[in-house]
Amino acid sequence: MTDLQSKNPDFDRVVRDSFSRQPFMAFVGAKIEDLSPGICTLTMARREELTQQHGFFHGGMVGSLLDSAAGYAAFSLYPENSTVLTVDMKVNFLNPANGTSLRATASVINVGDKIYHLKGDVYSISEGEETHCMTGVFTMMCLLGMSDAPNLGRIKGAV
Amino acid sequence: MTDLQSKNPDFDRVVRDSFSRQPFMAFVGAKIEDLSPGICTLTMARREELTQQHGFFHGGMVGSLLDSAAGYAAFSLYPENSTVLTVDMKVNFLNPANGTSLRATASVINVGDKIYHLKGDVYSISEGEETHCMTGVFTMMCLLGMSDAPNLGRIKGAV
Amino acid sequence: MTDLQSKNPDFDRVVRDSFSRQPFMAFVGAKIEDLSPGICTLTMARREELTQQHGFFHGGMVGSLLDSAAGYAAFSLYPENSTVLTVDMKVNFLNPANGTSLRATASVINVGDKIYHLKGDVYSISEGEETHCMTGVFTMMCLLGMSDAPNLGRIKGAV
């Protein structure tokens, strides 16, 4: 979709604040590279503890990065006082993620009342060369009336 | 499937050895709880660095655990001198993973020549109560003639 | 899940009535074999026009049958004055569907406020032998305040 509009004028701050409250993203060294309404790009540098037995990024880690990118791409469009939930994640592993860093970009392709559909791709980067290592489709839910903060207070009947 | 037979009499040692060579699994504290031909169960205790903004296990982490369980469930059936590759991962997030530990079990449901189909589930465990938090279907490939060790030497024409 | 309860005491009539209003199901000769709250089994006999180039049931047709079974398994739990929508369908093709009939069973594995998660399997049947030919996971949405009848009147803000 083009020219997606966020329902929250303060989306940039809200998304970056939520991202900074995900201990797992800090643990694995993921960063927001780019953010605009409905599109989010995350990057992650290779560290040995993120790899599998062949020395590549662990597939689960590749998927985790893309799942987070998709969640924040959706969340960037949501109104205030809401949070995001992954309903479903479907990814194909195209090539080994054997680069020195990963770049995951997800974008919203359809906006429903509660359901947002997204697509996403991960590239493995090494010495300026990019290898397409994952593609996928995600379903995200917008939970209205529910705080994104840790002690989330679920408003009765909100979902 | 019932009564699955491994093509490798030494499957238990081979799988545990491969698992021990996945730095990412050690990094997140995942352990093999149970292993039999075609079935693998992994567990992981909650640590703050594995969580997202609501204090639950990060969804990507839940998926990573199940992906590894599925990979090793398939690999447990493979012949010697082979390795495993995730082709595709499809998971639904059923409930927040807000327990003190996770248990992921995957099992092979169909064996092809190169393609293995698996299903898997993750339960979040807290004070003896189990919550079903993820279900999924996986496609794994058996790469014959390719070592599972880090400096994998790909035999020409093997796949 | 066990002991699923429908929110509609009249679910059996409502599901069969909706099924009978799907021209495509009549066109391909699909029938309801079994129905209970949260579980639906459909069958379809082989006819040449349902096949692909190898003479097997067309894969899309196998998926269509399972999608319908999943939709009605979810719908059987819904309250009155609602309808069902497939959000997402993920299926693996395990074996060729080369039997004389198909049997597709889907069941609800998790009930949310609006989102229902289901799993399903299709067996190809020939001379009493069953071959597992498809497995999958589905996400269905419950659209409240929206009629299941053809000229659906969507109540503003219902979804």
Place this chain on the structure above:
Amino acid sequence: MTDLQSKNPDFDRVVRDSFSRQPFMAFVGAKIEDLSPGICTLTMARREELTQQHGFFHGGMVGSLLDSAAGYAAFSLYPENSTVLTVDMKVNFLNPANGTSLRATASVINVGDKIYHLKGDVYSISEGEETHCMTGVFTMMCLLGMSDAPNLGRIKGAV
């Protein structure tokens, strides 16, 4: 991917011949609109027998059309004396398919030795307006040494 090359110089004839041997495609009135190496577009006109209870194209039918487009997009790249098998299909339903025709396009995004990854989209068309109604990712397998003709003779060890 750009500039995909078919391994079969005669791909156009081979794909159209295979398509013409799918009784199900004729039954539902699907046609090849466009075909180039790695990309296939199919169309289908609305007929009442292809609809569900709301009068829209049945979701299974929408998925069937996209599955066929994906299969032939992959098959268009294969060498002689091979056939195609869907390993896995993952689709999201974005909007009701309430147009007077459907157009499904699938394209290969990655070519492996045996495994081909594809993406695809379906648009519902009505009075010149297009609605994006489905997006998905597919895994297709190339079965070498196996005829695409009905009485397929499977060469031992071919897969």
